[in-house]
Amino acid sequence: MFVLEEEKYFWLLLIIPVLMVFYALLFYWKKRKQKQFASPEMLKKLSPDKSWFKPGLKFTIMLLALASMCIALVNPKLGTEMETITREGIDIVFAIDVSKSMEAEDVAPNRLEKTKQLVTQIINNLASDRIGIIAYAGSAFPQLPITTDYGSAKMFLQAMNTDMVSSQGTAINEAIEMAQTYFNPADPTSKVLVIISDGEDHIGNVDEVAREAAEQGIRIITIGVGTAKGGPIPMKRGGIVQSYKKDQNGETVITRLNEETLSDIAAASKGEYINGNVTAEVTEKMTEFLQDLDKTQFDDRQFAEYQSQFQWFLGLAIILLLVDVFLLERKTAWIKRLNLFNESRNKK
Structure with missing residues (x-):
C-alpha cells in the first residue's frame, strides 16, 4: 500500500x-x-x-x-508489514440522500454539499470507530462497506452527486433496510445509522422499518438539511442552472425541510433528530450522542510499517x-x- x-x-x-x-x-x-x-x-x-x-x-x-x-x-512510502491492531469503537453507517431536491440552495452552497461538509466534520471527530456509506434517492445502494479507512470514506463522499440514482424520491425505508445488512447481528458492537436528508417526498412505511432496526440494536440519528421556507430545485446542464423544476401546472416546485418525518424516524428507534443547518451544533450533538454508547473492542488489520x-x-x-x-x-x-x-x- x-x-x-x-x-x-x-x-x-x-x-x-x-x-x-x-x-x-x-x-x-x-x-x-x-x-x-x-x-x-x-x-x-x-x-x-x-x-x-x-x-x-x-x-x-x-x-x-x-x-x-x-x-x-x-x-511515497510503501507499506511492508501488516499488523493486527485492537481498536475500541462503534459501527456507524451514513445514509445520504442524493435525490434532486438535495440540490436546492436554501442552505449554502446547496443541501448536498452541506451534507458532505457535515459528514466530513463528523468523521474528523471520530477516533477508532468503523464507518460505512449508503446513497439513496428513489432506491438505495451501497457506496462503501464498513471500514476504518477514513480517507477512502471521504473520497467516496466527495464523489457523490444527484445523478447517481436514476429513480427519484426519498426511499428512507430502503436505506434503513440496507443499513441492517452492513451490521453483524451477532456482533455486540454498538450500531448507529445516521440519515442525512431533507425528509421530503419519502416513500414507504418508514416508522415500521425504523422500529425493526431498533429491535436489532440499531440507533438512528436523523439530520435535517434545508429550511422550512425551502427553495426551488435547479435543473442544471454542465453545472449551470438552466431552469427550475415545475409541476404539472407550470408552477415552480418549492422543496421544504420535513422535520416531522425525520423526528418520527429517530423517535421510533430511540435515536435523536438534529437540525443540520449549523455544522458546529451537529458535530457537538453527534459527539455527545456517540460518547454515551458502549464501545466494543475489535481487531483491525492494517499496514503498520512504511518505508520511504x-x-x-x-x-x-x-x-x-x-x-x-x-x-x-x-x-x-x-x-x-x-x-x-x-x-x-x-x-x-
Missing part, C-alpha cells in the same frame, strides 16, 4: 508544462532568426555536426529529471542529469558513420 507523505510538492509538477511552452516558443523564435540569417542548406554547411534531434532529447531528459525530483520530495521510497526517484534524477551533462548536442560520430539517410560522403 502506498502513502504519499508530502502531497503538496505535486504542485511543483506544474513547472513542467510551463517549461514546455517556453521551449516551444524559444524553438520557434530560433527557427525564425535562422531563416533570416541563412537558408536551411547553408546552415547545414555552416554547422554540419549539429544534431537536430539531441536538443529535444536533452530537454526531455531534463524534464524527466525534474519530475523525478518532485516525486522524491513527495516521498524517495531515494529511488532521487537516484533516477541524478542519473538523468548525468546523462544530460554528457550528452552533447552535436551528432554522434558512430551514428554519423552509419550513413542512415544515404547521404553522399563526397557531397560538397
Whole structure:
C-alpha cells in the first residue's frame, strides 16, 4: 500500500508544462532568426555536426529529471508489514440522500454539499470507530462497506452527486433496510445509522422499518438539511442552472425541510433528530450522542510499517542529469558513420 507523505510538492509538477511552452516558443523564435540569417542548406554547411534531434532529447531528459525530483520530495512510502491492531469503537453507517431536491440552495452552497461538509466534520471527530456509506434517492445502494479507512470514506463522499440514482424520491425505508445488512447481528458492537436528508417526498412505511432496526440494536440519528421556507430545485446542464423544476401546472416546485418525518424516524428507534443547518451544533450533538454508547473492542488489520521510497526517484534524477551533462548536442560520430539517410560522403 502506498502513502504519499508530502502531497503538496505535486504542485511543483506544474513547472513542467510551463517549461514546455517556453521551449516551444524559444524553438520557434530560433527557427525564425535562422531563416533570416541563412537558408536551411547553408546552415547545414555552416554547422554540419549539429544534431537536430539531441536538443529535444536533452530537454526531455531534463524534464524527466525534474519530475523525478518532485516525486522524491513527495516521498511515497510503501507499506511492508501488516499488523493486527485492537481498536475500541462503534459501527456507524451514513445514509445520504442524493435525490434532486438535495440540490436546492436554501442552505449554502446547496443541501448536498452541506451534507458532505457535515459528514466530513463528523468523521474528523471520530477516533477508532468503523464507518460505512449508503446513497439513496428513489432506491438505495451501497457506496462503501464498513471500514476504518477514513480517507477512502471521504473520497467516496466527495464523489457523490444527484445523478447517481436514476429513480427519484426519498426511499428512507430502503436505506434503513440496507443499513441492517452492513451490521453483524451477532456482533455486540454498538450500531448507529445516521440519515442525512431533507425528509421530503419519502416513500414507504418508514416508522415500521425504523422500529425493526431498533429491535436489532440499531440507533438512528436523523439530520435535517434545508429550511422550512425551502427553495426551488435547479435543473442544471454542465453545472449551470438552466431552469427550475415545475409541476404539472407550470408552477415552480418549492422543496421544504420535513422535520416531522425525520423526528418520527429517530423517535421510533430511540435515536435523536438534529437540525443540520449549523455544522458546529451537529458535530457537538453527534459527539455527545456517540460518547454515551458502549464501545466494543475489535481487531483491525492494517499496514503498520512504511518505508520511504524517495531515494529511488532521487537516484533516477541524478542519473538523468548525468546523462544530460554528457550528452552533447552535436551528432554522434558512430551514428554519423552509419550513413542512415544515404547521404553522399563526397557531397560538397
